[in-house]
Amino acid sequence: MVNKYCMICGEFFYSGWKRLMIFFSRAVCFLFVGFAFHVNAADNTQLTSSPISKSSTIEGNGDPLEPINRVVFEFNDLVYSFVLRPVSDVYRTALPKIARDGVRNVLQNLNAPFVLINDVLQGEMNRAWNTSRRIFINSTVGFAGVYDAAGDIWGIKEHSEDFGQTLGVWGVGEGFYLVLPVFGPSNPRDAVGLLSKSFLDPVSQYLDHMDEKDAILGRVLAVGIDQYSETIDDLDRLKESSIDYYAAVRSIYRQKRNSDILNGIPVKTLIPNLQNWSLHLTKN
Numbered sequence: 001m002v003n004k005y006c007m008i009c010g011e012f013f014y015s016g017w018k019r020l021m022i023f024f025s026r027a028v029c030f031l032f033v034g035f036a037f038h039v040n041a042a043d044n045t046q047l048t049s050s051p052i053s054k055s056s057t058i059e060g061n062g063d064p065l066e067p068i069n070r071v072v073f074e075f076n077d078l079v080y081s082f083v084l085r086p087v088s089d090v091y092r093t094a095l096p097k098i099a100r101d102g103v104r105n106v107l108q109n110l111n112a113p114f115v116l117i118n119d120v121l122q123g124e125m126n127r128a129w130n131t132s133r134r135i136f137i138n139s140t141v142g143f144a145g146v147y148d149a150a151g152d153i154w155g156i157k158e159h160s161e162d163f164g165q166t167l168g169v170w171g172v173g174e175g176f177y178l179v180l181p182v183f184g185p186s187n188p189r190d191a192v193g194l195l196s197k198s199f200l201d202p203v204s205q206y207l208d209h210m211d212e213k214d215a216i217l218g219r220v221l222a223v224g225i226d227q228y229s230e231t232i233d234d235l236d237r238l239k240e241s242s243i244d245y246y247a248a249v250r251s252i253y254r255q256k257r258n259s260d261i262l263n264g265i266p267v268k269t270l271i272p273n274l275q276n277w278s279l280h281l282t283k284n
Contacts, residue, residue: 063176084224088229100226105146107219111203113202114202114203117202118163118166122166130157134151137156162194164189173189174188177250
């Protein structure tokens with residue numbers, strides 16, 4: 001009886017999640033098209049060949065939706081505080097660091113095929129070769145990715161790529177700043193990149209083909225909990241030290257995304273001790 005109830009709840013949640021993502025994808029496409037018209041109609045707006053320059057800009061701080069974004073930002077902060085934080089605290093308490101590192105390694109290994117696709121799409125063949133080696137080594141010697149043998153033994157360091165970065169490399173501008181419910185800081189380009197993962201990620205495609213709803217949901221939750229648990233302390237310090245927490249997060253998000261697109265400086269050099277915030281943190 002309990003198992004049947006859990007299955008019904010899981011099915012309801014998953015179907016609701018898919019409907020939300022469909023609605024969200026349509027909304028983002030609408031915003032993206034609207035932004036394209038805005039750029040074409042804007043006077044004296046020039047986009048250069050640099051991905052960083054192209055990632056700008058609407059007049060001012062590039063945040064014409066700031067009143068709405070701030071409301072969504074506050075909503076997200078409540079969700080993080082009352083849902084993600086308690087779960088992450090239990091996760092950090094229940095699992096020692098070595099176990100959490102193993103979970104992170106597995107999640108990174110599952111994401112590696114998606115990274116590989118974006119390496120190729122960006123024409124980064126050396127990075128694609130390194131990603132291919134990481135997948136093979138960590139999936140075998142690394143016990144299905146639990147141990148980062150490629151990094152620790154062979155010195156092949158992990159790097160992150162996504163389709164939002166690929167679009168940036170192709171010269172697509174970031175557009176206006178956008179705060180997505182739950183997902184956090186973004187922009188039209190990165191939002192499209194986020195949605196594309198369900199279509200471009202081989203692991204997601206495989207799980208969907210096999211109708212592994214629990215595995216899909218479990219992977220999403222695991223990534224969210226893992227990433228948030230690693231950034232709680234840094235975000236708390238940022239919140240305490242910022243006059244305007246919203247503006248600080250916006251600035252860090254833009255800086256980080258520009259750095260990611262250029263395969264450049266790590267985010268630690270932008271904000272001390274602030275690690276990879278894949279709920280998406282970058283600057284004006």
